[in-house]
Amino acid sequence: MSSLTVNKKTRRIIPGFHLSLGYTMLYVSLLVLLPLSMIFIHTMSLSWTEFIDIVTAPRAVASYKVSFSTALVAGLLNVIFGTIIAWVLVRYSFPFKRIIDGLVDLPFALPTAVAGIALTSLYAPNGWIGQFFNFKIAFTPLGIIIALTFIGLPFVVRTVQPVLQNISVEVEEASASLGATRLQTFRKVIFPELAPAILTGFSLAFARALGEYGSVVFIAGNMPMKTEITPLIIMTKLEQYDYAGATAIAVVMLVTSFILLFSINLIQWLANRRFVH
Template sequence: MELTLKKRKRNTIIPGFSLTLGYTMLYLSIIVLLPLSMIFFNTFSMSWSEFFETISHPRAVASYRLTLSTALAAGLMNVVFGTIIAWVLVRYQFPGKRIVDGLVDLPFALPTAVAGIALATLYAPNGWIGQFFDFKIAYTPLGIIIALTFIGLPFVVRTVQPVLQNLGIEIEEASASLGANRLQTFFKVIFPELIPAVITGFSLAFARALGEYGSVVFIAGNMPMETEITPLIIMTKLEQYDYAGATAIATVMLVASFIFLLIINIIQWYTNRKFNQF
């Protein structure tokens, strides 16, 4: 027993751990914690009644609901289509594959305002795509979901793709040789290995969608109580020099984002622990 404890202690001692841990905490404090703390600091200038009145205003509550629902919908869509795209890029060879692979990263490089203008032009009632539908796409929550799906797609593809590359086609061939059909091979052999990567990609896409502004503001229409997202309300208050009100709403989104990401990380930890046991 004593030997096991010593061995475990010895295996956890990494050369330079104290130095790297100190640098990590210092870096995170300066880059992440200090800016976030200023949000709470500015909020403290308000009384509790003013704070509650600001964050519970019907216009703000409607924006919370819209932002969270569209971010969730876009994240789930990216999970489905991002996994399919990653599968195609890994498992199949076709002309122009390198070009398609490069296009996946385009939302990373494209300025969000340019993406928003392009999407609004495409899906407007008289746009290249919007003119063929009897219902409106742009200036509706559906348009917001499309914009958030566009900017979040690379997160899922790039997290699932390396896992599929490590899984090799030999696993599928072995499963087939043991009598499993295609659905059984996918859901019982491949999908369990993809779950941690899929959850990671979803959490990244969801977090990006919660704070997205540039690509959404052009296609949303920004109608209060209907298509007005929370980041737009924050920007509006900043333009009105209402810094306390802006930080109050930002605090709500920050806390909500932290709770959602914490839940996602707990689910990811549980799935990793479950599948690593086998």
């Protein structure tokens, strides 16, 4: 009877589950939950009326629109071009492929302030690229989108690339031999495998873009009601020692970002179930 009981129990190959789980919870609590809880604690010093007045101020609302809209557009652009770049790096061989593959990670290593200064010097009206256009790129939402696309591209490429490497070329050839067109092969064979990775890359790039400050503050121009991003308003309030006001706006960004990322993860989960079944 005891042997049957032992056989029914699931044995873990690697012991120490309770210890590792406790360590994980402690680590996450100290580095994630505790700092985030301090944001809400600082905000509690405000009355509900004061909180509403701060987070719904016209300047704050305008910054929400700029931050979320530019982050969304940059995330979508990274999904398109990041997937194409990952496809090229996996499926084709060409000179200097390793160098280009390494350059994809450059935004990870480059200080954000340096990236912002470099992009501003390129796209300013008298810059190397900006001088050839009849419209302004720097100091407009378009410049912000370029900066956010720059810093978010590696998230999509590095998320999609391993999945593409696991998709054998023979699978595509088999699909073609059965009479499927290239579009049908991509839509019914390749895309179902890539969809979870694409959604993950988009969520990472989108989340990074929402909180980006260093690379955006230079190229944005920081014009209130036009190109001012929410992280800049938070930094301005911190410099003015208005900690309660800064944390109030941070709470709005935190809650909204959590809802959006939760929705993206829910869509990803539903997509996984759909493609599996």
